[in-house]
Amino acid sequence: MKTIYKAIIPIVIIAIVVTSVFAYQYLSTEQAITLNGAGATFPFPLIDKWAAEYHKIKPNVQVNYQGIGSGGGIQQHTEKTVYFAASDAPLTEAQAANATNTLHIPITIGGVVPIYNLPGIPKGLKFTGEILADIYLGKIIVWNDARLTAINPDINLPNQAIVVVRRSDGSGTTFIWTSYLSNVSPEWKNNVGRGTSVNWPTGLGGKGNDGVAALVQQTPYSIGYVEFTYAKKNNLTYGHVQNAAGEFIEPSIGSFAKAAEYAAVTLPRGDASWSKVSIVDSLANNTQAHGAYPITSFSYILVYKELNVLPNMNEAAAKALVDFLWWAVHEGQNYAADLYYVPLPSSVVAHNEETIRLIKFNGQQIRK
């Protein structure tokens, strides 16, 4: 008998410990609210930072964001399996029809920059849109092409073939890049077009920002494009790009914010169609947009206007979600610059305030 007791005692102890852990969790997190979100990978580090900081202020609110890609985020938003989604592009008309009453909230701004690997040549090489388009069309094939040397007279460009590197995976970065190339080159617009991935005329494909960066760093005389945050964090060599005003603009938090300010003037109401919103497009012909970097884009959070449509939503969660969004577009912006994201200009914040006020639960406006 004694041996049986000996065996039972540890089992009883384990049972007590396990039960009390679960009981503690159950009791202490009774009021806990988890805000589930999914979508673009670009704002992931920022939203993740927000989640951690917001949890310090509101310990009962847990923001759980998964960076599964814009396409996946929009799909989960349409299927109403997440409280909020994030996307690098606004919903298209067709997508919006499947997810009626979706609000668009720009939460941060990103820029796409040309990076290159030219031994001995520092950052700041100048590019025009036409030149970038012709490089990616395979029409400019050497670095010392007359058009490149004409705008970079001080730099001794080598007589070497250009190795073009681009994304192989579908991405919002590619969408912004190809939107820009479509605007500056009719040939690009007609033959290649804009999209999360396109029928590339030339080049090597790298997977992800890191894949493109690795290929460019490993391949002498190559050119590629990555998100600015990525170029900055990894100390990549990036170039300046000419805007419609004719200035060669250095990519920077300041020049992206400038671009967003020019675009903010024309933003539609939060619950209207945003399918046409594009900083790249709005700057394409704006010859007055001084100091604005042309390959700039908003990143959006998507939420439903009537939160009742979500199956698991209750009033407390709805309020927590709206409070979090309000915090994200205000205090949350203070965390942007450290991570090389662009804080929203005040005009966009004001616009977002109007949009967040539109959110309702059971017909009641949540944030007044």
Place this chain on the structure above:
Amino acid sequence: MKISQKISPFIRNLNIKSVSYLKNHFKGDDIFKLVSALFASSIFLLLGLMVYELVKGSWLSIQTFGLNFIVGTTWDPAISRIFGVLPLILGTLVTSAITLLIGVPISLGVGLALSEYAPKKFGVTVSFLVELLAAVPSVIYGLWGIFVLIPFLRDHVYPYLKAVFGFIPIFSGPIYGGGVLTGGIVLAIMIIPTVSAVMRDLFSAVPNSQREAMIALGATKWETVKTVISYARSGVIGAVILGLGRAVGETMAITMVIGNRFQVWPSSLFDAWYTMAAIIANELLEATYDLYISALINVGLVLLFVTLIINILARLIVWRALRLTMGIARE
């Protein structure tokens, strides 16, 4: 007595006594037979479900493109929205062939060395390391490919290949580092651990009587080894099929080194290309409209059928090889 006949009285007598009934009338063998039959049939169920889901998902694409999907050479998600996968099929087959050309002889050598030549202690150590290599995730091979292998090949190997064999078209053209040949080399390195481990086991399983008989007849070591290979031939082909399966389906490592260029035929072995598994992994996450997603799932369906055809062909080869040996034995 059949199992079904035994089950029905078992259900009728479902009471406490049935336990003893079970013991007396329902033998362990039968239970084991039933359970393993169930597990075996689950393979059919899984494959059936997979085909069903793939066909369902790709139905839109099948309706839109039909057979043009397989013979088409355009992949344009942005403007014309036309999808065709012939370049991907070719890319997959050619890289897999290069993989086998490089990987199989090396695996054969490793397997033979470990089972026939190496001292026992050394053999055990190397076998352990080989099995360890088989457990390395493919993304690690991919990263190693980008940061170590590509610069090495680009600077120290490919220029010489081009200088010596440049008159052959497949060794001409610009050198990027990544590309078809690099993809084949990385895949070969990935399949070598698995294939050589299987081969070592196969050769170790060849009865010693075979070797003793050969030596008794005055055969040299090399002639003995040839007999060992011949004895294990069908298993060796099985091991090659196993490696081929991994090469055809490999996604992460190949997409990191092959260059991901959609074109019907590369200009040389140094040029970039694309494979079916790679394009699915690359584009599915951000596929933005239904036809696009459907086309990518359709690629998965085509990949499944290509794998099936390769497997059937390989089986036929095995079957032929076996029939040939039997024929020789009769003579």
